[in-house]
Amino acid sequence: MHNNSDKQKDQVFRMTGVDTRKCMKCGKCSASCPSFNEMQYRPHQFVDMVTKGRIEELMASPSIYHCLSCFACVERCPRGVEPAVVVEAIRNLAERKQGGTYFSPDEVPELIDGTVPQQALVSAFRKYRK
Amino acid sequence: MQRIGVFVCWCGSNIAATVDVERVAQVMKNEPGVVFSTDYQYMCSEAGQAIIRNAIAEHKLTGIVVCSCSPRMHEATFRKTAQRAGLNPYMVEIANIREQCSWIHKDKEEGTEKAIVLARAALAKVMLNAPLIAGQSSVTKRALVIGGGIAGIQSALDIADAGYEVDIVEKEPTIGGKMSKLDKTFPTLDCSACILTPKMVDAAQNEKITLYTYSEVEEVKGFVGNFNVKIRRKARYVKEDVCTGCGACMQKCPSKKGLNEFNLGLNKRTAIYIPFAQAIPNVAVIDATQCIKIKNNKCGLCDTVCAAKAIDYNQQDEFIEREYGAIVMATGFNPIKLDKFNEYSYAECPDVITSLELERIMNAAGPTGGKLVKMSNGEHPHDITFIQCVGSRDISGRGKCYCSKICCMYTAKHAMLIRDKYPDVNVHVFYIDVRTPGKNFDEFYRRAVEEYSVDYIKGQVGKVYPEGDHLVVQGVDMLANEQIIHKTDMVVLATAIEPDPTARKIASMLTASIDTNDFITEAHPKLRPVESPTAGIFLSGVCQGPKDIPETVAQAGAAAVKVLGLLSKDKLVTNPCVSQSNELLCNGCSMCQNVCPYGAIGYEDKLINDHGIRETRRVAVVNEALCQGCGACTVTCPSGAMDLKGFTNKQIMAEVDAICK
Ligand SMILES: Cc1cc2nc3c(=O)[nH]c(=O)nc-3n(C[C@H](O)[C@H](O)[C@H](O)COP(=O)(O)OP(=O)(O)OC[C@H]3O[C@@H](n4cnc5c(N)ncnc54)[C@H](O)[C@@H]3O)c2cc1C
Ligand code: SF4
Ligand code: SF4
Ligand code: SF4
Ligand code: SF4
Numbered sequence: 041m042h043n044n045s046d047k048q049k050d051q052v053f054r055m056t057g058v059d060t061r062k063c064m065k066c067g068k069c070s071a072s073c074p075s076f077n078e079m080q081y082r083p084h085q086f087v088d089m090v091t092k093g094r095i096e097e098l099m100a101s102p103s104i105y106h107c108l109s110c111f112a113c114v115e116r117c118p119r120g121v122e123p124a125v126v127v128e129a130i131r132n133l134a135e136r137k138q139g140g141t142y143f144s145p146d147e148v149p150e151l152i153d154g155t156v157p158q159q160a161l162v163s164a165f166r167k168y169r170k
Numbered sequence: 171m172q173r174i175g176v177f178v179c180w181c182g183s184n185i186a187a188t189v190d191v192e193r194v195a196q197v198m199k200n201e202p203g204v205v206f207s208t209d210y211q212y213m214c215s216e217a218g219q220a221i222i223r224n225a226i227a228e229h230k231l232t233g234i235v236v237c238s239c240s241p242r243m244h245e246a247t248f249r250k251t252a253q254r255a256g257l258n259p260y261m262v263e264i265a266n267i268r269e270q271c272s273w274i275h276k277d278k279e280e281g282t283e284k285a286i287v288l289a290r291a292a293l294a295k296v297m298l299n300a301p302l303i304a305g306q307s308s309v310t311k312r313a314l315v316i317g318g319g320i321a322g323i324q325s326a327l328d329i330a331d332a333g334y335e336v337d338i339v340e341k342e343p344t345i346g347g348k349m350s351k352l353d354k355t356f357p358t359l360d361c362s363a364c365i366l367t368p369k370m371v372d373a374a375q376n377e378k379i380t381l382y383t384y385s386e387v388e389e390v391k392g393f394v395g396n397f398n399v400k401i402r403r404k405a406r407y408v409k410e411d412v413c414t415g416c417g418a419c420m421q422k423c424p425s426k427k428g429l430n431e432f433n434l435g436l437n438k439r440t441a442i443y444i445p446f447a448q449a450i451p452n453v454a455v456i457d458a459t460q461c462i463k464i465k466n467n468k469c470g471l472c473d474t475v476c477a478a479k480a481i482d483y484n485q486q487d488e489f490i491e492r493e494y495g496a497i498v499m500a501t502g503f504n505p506i507k508l509d510k511f512n513e514y515s516y517a518e519c520p521d522v523i524t525s526l527e528l529e530r531i532m533n534a535a536g537p538t539g540g541k542l543v544k545m546s547n548g549e550h551p552h553d554i555t556f557i558q559c560v561g562s563r564d565i566s567g568r569g570k571c572y573c574s575k576i577c578c579m580y581t582a583k584h585a586m587l588i589r590d591k592y593p594d595v596n597v598h599v600f601y602i603d604v605r606t607p608g609k610n611f612d613e614f615y616r617r618a619v620e621e622y623s624v625d626y627i628k629g630q631v632g633k634v635y636p637e638g639d640h641l642v643v644q645g646v647d648m649l650a651n652e653q654i655i656h657k658t659d660m661v662v663l664a665t666a667i668e669p670d671p672t673a674r675k676i677a678s679m680l681t682a683s684i685d686t687n688d689f690i691t692e693a694h695p696k697l698r699p700v701e702s703p704t705a706g707i708f709l710s711g712v713c714q715g716p717k718d719i720p721e722t723v724a725q726a727g728a729a730a731v732k733v734l735g736l737l738s739k740d741k742l743v744t745n746p747c748v749s750q751s752n753e754l755l756c757n758g759c760s761m762c763q764n765v766c767p768y769g770a771i772g773y774e775d776k777l778i779n780d781h782g783i784r785e786t787r788r789v790a791v792v793n794e795a796l797c798q799g800c801g802a803c804t805v806t807c808p809s810g811a812m813d814l815k816g817f818t819n820k821q822i823m824a825e826v827d828a829i830c831k
Contacts (some may be wrong), residue, residue, distance in 0.1 A: 062565070064563060064602060065602070065648070066559070066602040066629070066630045067602075067628070067629035067630045067645075067646040067648040068630035068631070068632060068646075070629070070632075070646040070648070070653065071629060071630045071631055071632030071633075071644060071645045071646035071653065071654075072513075072632030072633065072644070073632070073653070076646075076653040077653065082646075082651060084646070084648065085651075112632065116513060116632060117566060118559075118563060118564035118565070118566055118568070118569060119563075119564070119565055119566065120565055120566045120567075
């Protein structure tokens with residue numbers, strides 16, 4: 041059950057250009073995800089939670105650091121939902137909020153602790169840092 | 171001087187709740203040209219029509235404006251009303267104050283204002299209307315059916331049954347279509363061949379039906395009642411009327427590498443072949459790309475063994491031309507190609523197959539003699555995984571946006587048939603939704619679960635890959651929220667279906683409209699589901715949209731009824747709203763001819779008297795029988811020579827002026 045409109049959710053739509061309402065709950069993203077067992081919220085749940093506006097919960101969840109950014113889900117989603125792009129957007133919301141700053145290369149050494157996938161860091165650069 | 175009557179309909183509360191109908195009638199009463207104006211609850215009812223008829227007589231009306239629903243809905247009704255009262259039916263104009271007004275406005279003031287504007291526009295137009303007389307054209311009493319699947323066969327049988335001649339053009343060497351490839355059919359599980367082959371034989375034996383197999387439609391000219399069609403009869407290299415279908419040639423043919431189309435390429439066939447035992451016609455055909463004689467002028471064995479002397483290596487394509495009154499499109503479908511779905515390893519793994527391939531493998535006349543085996547090594551499988559919705563409901567660009575409709579049911583069928591025949595085989599089905607609306611359909615699916623213990627898993631498969639001599643399926647069980655890594659022996663892909671690739675070409679020959687998915691469009695999705703918007707073209711089977719056999723057969727019958735309604739007429743009334751070129755203005759530039767989608771415009775060299783100057787000019791002439799009144803030419807003509815009767819440029823401008831006033 042969710043509200044049909046929600047500001048934070050709209051912000052995710054705006055950041056990503058992804059409309060999670062297109063999701064038909066087929067689960068193909070989760071079926072493809074190599075990080076499935078590591079993720080607290082599985083890709084299909086993640087997408088569903090965005091639709092439901094449960095953004096805060098997602099921002100607080102370690103799932104956002106467990107996505108490998110392998111884009112298997114993006115490649116295979118029949119509805120063009122691009123789950124990994126949504127994960128990335130939430131991760132950025134969380135990172136921006138924490139320090140109020142953008143992700144910076146100086147932080148990389150501390151972040152490489154064996155649990156955060158390197159690709160996740162790389163993808164953060166790709167999209168959100170000049 | 172025109173004497174116009176205005177009739178404002180309430181449509182119960184449909185219009186009256188949002189439009190002050192009385193005020194509309196009052197305002198219109200004071201418009202110049204209007205001599206009578208009234209409103210009534212239901213104008214289309216007999217009482218409403220009587221009001222119109224009486225007013226026409228009493229006030230000597232020369233034209234009427236009906237403010238009501240869309241002209242699509244009731245223009246014909248009110249034209250008839252006018253005609254009964256002695257008024258030319260083309261002196262009727264409709265102001266659509268329902269769809270364009272009351273249904274889209276909430277505020278009554280706004281709605282009323284717009285209704286008045288629309289009524290004024292209709293009035294401005296009707297003031298310029300002139301009586302039009304519909305012409306007549308003849309009807310050729312013969313129908314053409316394009317495509318000889320179950321849809322085409324059924325339409326042809328029904329048309330022939332009513333006593334009319336009908337030809338079927340089928341591009342393959344035999345009729346039967348996809349149904350001839352199926353093993354058993356849901357929801358009753360009767361054998362497909364047992365119910366189809368008698369119909370194929372009926373079609374062949376019916377003296378009213380002519381079969382043109384291995385043939386294609388090359389060209390279509392003409393219009394409803396009078397189509398002229400050119401048919402290419404592809405060279406079979408076997409004389410159709412001489413071959414007895416004994417099959418001796420197939421026994422001897424040394425070229426054995428052709429892919430067997432009937433078995434979807436799962437096994438090989440000889441260069442000369444009869445597609446399957448019950449093929450209609452039961453006549454051999456030579457695949458010229460495989461025949462040693464045709465390629466290298468060697469061999470010639472089939473000619474030697476053919477007792478009937480039916481072989482003719484020099485046969486050429488032949489063309490025939492025939493006239494038809496009506497055409498039925500029944501070009502069916504194909505499963506989509508899977509080259510964009512690499513994650514299923516379909517191209518690499520012979521044990522990953524499509525559902526249609528499974529039909530052939532399960533069939534006694536199929537490549538394995540009906541034994542369910544792994545195509546890779548001929549071994550018996552112990553575990554089979556089905557994946558539904560492969561390429562259906564897909565808007566990523568890889569598949570089709572629609573639901574293919576038949577896959578949920580045939581997958582349940584496959585699962586049950588396998589569990590029934592081989593109880594030792596475990597069957598799993600990955601599904602997104604199970605969609606089984608239809609008589610006895612959900613019960614059918616539930617039997618798969620409840621009686622046959624088929625393992626239905628809510629979720630999709632991410633990838634399939636080979637590992638040793640089995641396959642691994644990586645999927646998700648969304649209800650358990652678990653990822654599944656499952657070892658299986660065979661994977662069956664319930665592949666999306668799409669219209670036959672020739673549908674687009676045929677549709678453009680017929681000027682029939684087609685949707686973004688290449689399904690042929692119906693004239694009205696609810697009320698005219700088996701007619702194309704193009705007169706004389708009818709739709710049968712999956713070429714119109716995904717459907718199963720019961721629906722296909724029902725639609726085929728419905729299309730036949732529409733064809734019969736047409737063929738039983740001696741004359742057709744033509745639409746008088748056709749284009750006309752003003753010889754004095756036309757400069758013969760050909761632009762109208764280029765845009766006319768119906769090929770209705772030709773040119774003539776005519777002696778013209780232009781204000782005393784006599785000269786021969788090339789001018790456009792519209793064939794009124796072909797013109798559908800679309801108006802494309804009128805807006806294209808740079809000289810303003812083209813005008814559409816009933817919708818003249820002047821009339822349209824008057825409407826626009828009335829709105830902008
Ligand atoms: C795997 C599978 C299992 C199925 N199982 C069932 C079942 O159990 N029960 C059920 O009710 N339905 C089933 N169906 C659906 C069923 O196959 C279709 O409803 C039915 O075949 C539709 O018939 P059709 O005549 O419209 O199309 P088709 O069977 O495709 O026939 C079209 C014919 O037109 C010919 N053609 C195409 N283009 C041209 C052209 N340009 N010129 C001349 N000829 C042309 C084709 O060669 C073909 O012979 C199944 C479908 C599939 C894929
Ligand atoms: S693959 Fe796409 S449509 Fe399917 S559940 Fe994931 S996001 Fe939704
Ligand atoms: S991009 Fe992230 S969510 Fe998507 S499949 Fe890869 S790891 Fe899973
Ligand atoms: S002539 Fe051609 S079709 Fe006939 S037997 Fe030889 S290879 Fe086969
Ligand atoms: S109105 Fe349409 S159909 Fe008629 S002649 Fe003009 S372009 Fe052709």
